[in-house]
Amino acid sequence: MTSDSLRIIFAGTPEFAVHSLTALLETRHEVVAVYSQPDRPAGRGRKLAPTPVKALALEHGIPVHQPVSLRNEEAQQVLASHNADLMVVVAYGLLLPQVVLDTPRLGCINVHGSLLPRWRGAAPIQRAIWQGDKETGVTIMQMEAGLDTGPMLLKTRLDIAADETSQTLHDKLAAQGGEALKQAVDALAKGTLTPEVQEDALANYAEKLSKAEAEIDWSKDxxxxxxxxxxxxxxxxxxxxxxxxxxxxxxxxxxxxxxxxxxxxxxxxxxxxxxxxxxxxxxxxxxxxxxxxxxxxxxxxxxxxxxxxxxxxxxxxx
Structure with missing residues (x-):
C-alpha cells in the first residue's frame, strides 16, 4: 500500500452494489472487509443463496460479515476491529447507527442512485422515471443520521431516455456509480473534496414501490x-x-x-x-x-x- 492508500470496509447487498465493489478492487486501496445482508432462500429449491456482493467478496478472499443488525455492541466491536479509514455503503439495506458512522477515520460515504437532493429514500431510480425527470445521476454523499441528508461530495449526470425502464437505468447508474466512487475515494485520500450541503427544500421522498400502486388507472393520461x-x-x-x-x-x-x-x-x-x-x-x-x-x-x-x-x-x- 502507498501512503495515501485507504483501508476500506464495503457494505452492500444487491447487483447494483457489485459495480462499486468491483471498482474499488481495481484501485490501490484495500478492501479489508465486506458487509452484506444475511443469505436468503432463492430459486425453486428455496436454498440459501449468497448475496451478489458476498459472492464477489468471497471470490477475492475478502472476509464477509452478515449481521442481522449493527445496533448491538458486539457487531460494532467487530466492525471497529478492522481499523478502517473509510466505510463505503451501497444499497446495503441496514441502518447504520451513529457509533458506526463515526467509527472509520473518514466516516462513511454512500453511492446514491439519483441527483440529491431530488430523490431521497428507497426507490430513487424508479421515481425519477415515474415523475418524468429528464435527467438523473449518481451522488457520492457523506453519510449522517438523516435519510440521505448528508453533504454531497461528487455528482455525475445522466439523461433519461424516452424508452428508459428501471432496469436499463439501474444498469447505467450502477456502472456510473462505480466510476464515480473511484474518483471520490481517491480525492478523499488526498483531501481534495469539498462537501456541499443539500438544500432540504428541493428534496422529495422516493417511496418504495408496491404491487397495489402498479395497478393501471386508465383514467390517467x-x-x-x-x-x-x-x-x-x-x-x-x-x-x-x-x-x-x-x-x-x-x-x-x-x-x-x-x-x-x-x-x-x-x-x-x-x-x-x-x-x-x-x-x-x-x-x-x-x-x-x-x-x-x-x-x-x-x-x-x-x-x-x-x-x-x-x-x-x-x-x-x-
Missing amino acids: AAFIDRCIRAFNPWPVSWTTLDGQTLRIWQAEPEANASDLAPGTVISIDKSGLRIACGQGSLCIKNLQLPGKKALSVVDILNSGKNLFVAGETQLGS
Missing part, C-alpha cells in the same frame, strides 16, 4: 401510464384486469390520438400493438403477459390465434 409501466419494470410490473384476471403490461408507447371510447376500452389490435383508450390520448401496448403465461409481444399473441381482445368491446380494468 397515456404519458403518465407509460411512465408507470417503465418505472415498474422489472418490479412490481404494471398490471390491469380482464374479466377478473390479471394482465401484466411490460412495454407500451403513449400516443396522442384521442378516442371517444371509455378509458380502458380496446381501440384496436394489430401487429403494431394493442391500443387502449386513456383519460387523455391512448396507449399502444407492445408486450404483455396473459394469466399463467409468459410475457409475449402483441404480434406473437395474434400469431398464436388466442386473441382475447375485441376492438370497441373489450374493457380492461374490469
